[in-house]
Amino acid sequence: MQTNGTPINLGTFLHSTRFPAFLIEDRIEALKKMSRKGSDKDGITDEFEKLHREPESQLYISCKDGRKPENIFKNRFKNIVPYDHTRIKLDTEGKENVGDYINANLIEILSNDDKYIDFYGLKRKYISTQGCLENTVGDFWRMMWQERSQVIVMITKELERGRVKCYRYWPDPGIIMRSGIKDELIIENLEEQHFDHYIRRVFHLSKQAKDSENRIGPRKIYHYQFLCWADYECPTDSVEALMEEVNRCSENEVENNVGPTVVHCR
DSSP states (O other): TTTSSSSOOOOOOHHHGOGGGGHHHHHHHHHHHHHHHHHSSSSHHHHHHHHHHHHHHHHTTTOOOGSTTTTGOOOOTTTOOOOOTTEEEOOOOOTTTTEEEEEEEEEETTTTGGGGGGTTTTTEEEEEEEEOOGGGGHHHOOOOOOOHHEEEEOOOOEEETTTTOOOSOOOOOOOOESSSSOOOOOEEEEEEOSSSSEEEEEEEEEEEOSSSSEEEEEEEEEEEEEOOOOOOOOOTTHHHHHHHHHHHHHHHHHTTTTEEEEEOOO
C-alpha cells in the first residue's frame, strides 16, 4: 500500500508479506515496529531484491564500469550505478583524459516481447539518470547533445530541508552558460513559466564549431521540473497534470526523430 492509500498489486508473494486475514492487526503492529527500527528490511524490499536473483536478471546486473576508481566520484550514491550493458557511453571526441562515463541508463520498452503484451506497438525509449552533481554538469550536457534529447523531466527540487538534492545545471532566464568538455556547449534560458505543480523552461542548446566562431544548432530543450515529489515519497494526482503537459509537448513541439526523453530525480 502506498502512502496515499493506493494498493499495489504484486505477483508472487514471499512469506514475509503473506498472512491470514484474521491476523491483520498483528501484522500492522509488526510493520509499525519495523518502521520504528528503521534498519530492518520489510517484505516489499525482499520482493524487490528477489527480482535481481532471478536467472534472467543475472545476465544483466553487471555494474563494473560505474564502480571503477575513475568513475566513483561521479555517482551520487555508491550503491546506485548504471548497468554496463545499457549505460550511456559519452563520446570522448578523441581527447585524452576525457571519460565516457555518466550515471545514466537507456530504458527501452519491450514492445515486441510476449511477456509484456500490454506494451505492443509502444515504441518508446527513455534515459534515466541521476540529478547533476557539480562535477557532472558537463557530462549531462554532453549526453543531451550526443543523444539528441529535447525533453528533460526533473522530478526533484534543487533544495529540500536545507540539503542540495540536485546541482543547478541550467542558467537563469536570459543568461547564457557554457559547459561540456571545454565549454564547447552553449546553453541559454529562453523562458521560464511557473505553474501550480511544476516549472516549464525552454533552453537553446548549441555547440561551438571546431576552429570556427560558428555554432552548430541551436536545438530547443524543454525542461519540466516537478515540484510535488517529496524525497522518499510518492506524488498523488498532481503528477497527471505534469505528464499531460510532457506528452503534449512531445507530440506537438518536439521535432521528429529526436532522442529519448531524459528523466532524473536527485
